[in-house]
Amino acid sequence: MIKRIISLISIAAVISSCNNSGKKVAASQSDQSGKAEKVEFASLVANPDNYIGKNIIVEGKVVHVCTESGKKLFIVGENPDIRLYVAAGENMPKFPMDLLGSEVSVEGVITRVGGPAVAMVEGESHSEGMDAQKIPEAGGNKMSADSCETETALAGQSSLANIIMEYRSHTVK
C-alpha cells in the first residue's frame, strides 16, 4: 500500500515538473477574456488614455522582474526610458525570472491609478534587496541599496507613470 502511495506521489511530481517546464505561454483567465486589441508600444506611450479599461496586447522587452513578489514585470519599447508596469493579480502565477531580457507579447487590461503605479498597487515599502536593478556605490565595487531603482524611475517617467497593465497572459517571442 505504502509503495503504491509513494509511486503515485512520484508520478505526480514528475508530471508537475514537466508541466512547469513550458515557457511559451503563461496563464490566462478565461472568464475575463475579451478580444484583445494589439497595440504598438509607442501608441500606448503617446496616448495611454485611449486604452484605459481596454484589454490589449503590447510587445516589449522585459527589463525588470521582481524577485521578491514575482508579480511585477516591467517592459520597454523603443524608448528605454518609458517602462510599462505589468502587475499579476492574486490569481496569477509569478513571472519567471528567465523573462529578463526577453521580447514578449503581454496581454492585459490598462488601468490608470491616482499616484505612482507601483505605490498604488502595493501599499508596502519597495525594498528589494535582491532586486535586478542595483546601483554601484561610488568609489566601491559593491552593488548597494535596497531600493528598487526601476520603481523609482517609473514614478518619474513622462508617460505611463500612473498606468498599470493588469496581466492576463504573455508569450515569449
Place this chain on the structure above:
Amino acid sequence: MNLSKLNRVTHRDIGYLIAGLTIIYAISGIALNHKNDWNPNYIIDSHDFTAPITKDRESFNSDDAKSILKSLGIEDEYKAYHFPAGNRVTIFINGGFAQLNTETGIGVIERISKRPVFYQLNFLHYNPGRWWKYFSDLFCLALILVTFTGLFLVKGRNGITKRGAILTVIGIILPLLFLIIY
C-alpha cells in the same frame, strides 16, 4: 460510534490528510517570515567586475554589450541590453544580467536561480491560482477542525478542563500580548 470516538477518528484522519500541506505552509511560512534577511525564492550569485566603457548611451549598441561580455568570457550568453537615462547599462544574459556603471566602469554580474524546494513551497504558499485558493481554504477549514477535535482528545487531568485549559489560555494570551505590544 460515540462522540469521543468520532472526535478521535476525525482528528486522526484529517490530521493524516493535511500533514503534507501543513509542512508546506510551515516551512514556507518561516522562509517568508525572514524575507527581509534573505531571498527565499532565488539564489543570487553576484560577482563584481570592471570594464572600462567610453560610449554614451546614444552610441552604445549590442556589439558593445557583447564586447563587455566577451571581456568576461561570457559572450555567448548575451540576450539583450537596456540603457535608460543615467549611467547604468544592464546587459541581460542567460539566467541573469550584468550591470555596469558607465562612469566608474564598475559592474556586477548576477546569476539568478531558483532556490531548490523553497521556491516550490513558496510558490504554493503565495496562492498560485484560483483552484489552489479553494484547496487551501479547505485546508484551513480542516486545520480548524483538527485543532478543535484536538482540544477534546484527552480526558482527565491532562484534558481541556484542567491542564489543557491552562495551556490553551496561554496560547490565546500570547498573540494578544503581541497585539498590545505592537
